[in-house]
Amino acid sequence: MACPTEEPDAVCPTPDAALERLLEGHRRFLAGRPLERDLGAERRAGEAGQRPFAAVLGCIDSRVSPEAIFDQGLGALTVVRVAGNVVNDDGVASLEFACAVVGTSLVVVLGHTGCGAVRGAIDGVELGRLPGLLAKLRPALERAGGGGGEGDREAFLDRATRANVEVGLASLRERSAVLSDLEREGRIRLVGAVYDVMTGALELVG
Numbered sequence: 472m473a474c475p476t477e478e479p480d481a482v483c484p485t486p487d488a489a490l491e492r493l494l495e496g497h498r499r500f501l502a503g504r505p506l507e508r509d510l511g512a513e514r515r516a517g518e519a520g521q522r523p524f525a526a527v528l529g530c531i532d533s534r535v536s537p538e539a540i541f542d543q544g545l546g547a548l549t550v551v552r553v554a555g556n557v558v559n560d561d562g563v564a565s566l567e568f569a570c571a572v573v574g575t576s577l578v579v580v581l582g583h584t585g586c587g588a589v590r591g592a593i594d595g596v597e598l599g600r601l602p603g604l605l606a607k608l609r610p611a612l613e614r615a616g617g618g619g620g621e622g623d624r625e626a627f628l629d630r631a632t633r634a635n636v637e638v639g640l641a642s643l644r645e646r647s648a649v650l651s652d653l654e655r656e657g658r659i660r661l662v663g664a665v666y667d668v669m670t671g672a673l674e675l676v677g
């Protein structure tokens with residue numbers, strides 16, 4: 472790990488402290504009281520290298536910017552974004568790099584309400600290379616238990632979104648011995664969350 476244990480917690484937090492720091496930032500965002508940032512100072516602080524305290528696997532949705540909703544500045548977060556926050560090999564490798572090389576101690580799989588990718592998977596959208604990506608959401612749809620009638624559509628979307636976060640966490644653990652070993656050793660935590668694009672609220676999942 473890049474972060475030796477004698478580092479102060481502010482620089483190299485434990486997994487639990489990293490989660491609390493992230494949730495604190497989200498509370499500031501939700502309250503409309505983000506920190507005043509000096510981007511020049513944050514840039515200069517990163518001249519010697521980076522030490523992000525958390526990593527986020529999130530969707531590409533423009534409303535769900537991790538730095539914004541967690542009120543974090545330059546150098547704080549490693550962010551992997553792909554439509555539907557699906558787990559793929561390059562994403563796994565990126566998170567392995569963040570945790571095992573850079574020293575990040577928290578990974579958040581971040582889904583969100585009103586996700587166009589989850590909706591596209593439900594609808595079986597056929598466009599370009601999208602079917603290949605949307606196929607990765609099928610296990611979540613199965614876990615969510617089917618769509619039911621038209622009236623149930625939005626409820627199913629919500630269930631599938633949550634299931635997709637749970638599937639993502641399980642997939643990271645299954646596909647990455649690096650991440651699952653670090654988690655077993657207590658050096659990192661993997662947590663899931665669903666962000667509500669209507670209210671800005673965040674719900675931890677899994």
Ligand SMILES: [Zn+2]
Nearest residue numbers: 530532586587
């Ligand atoms: Zn989305």
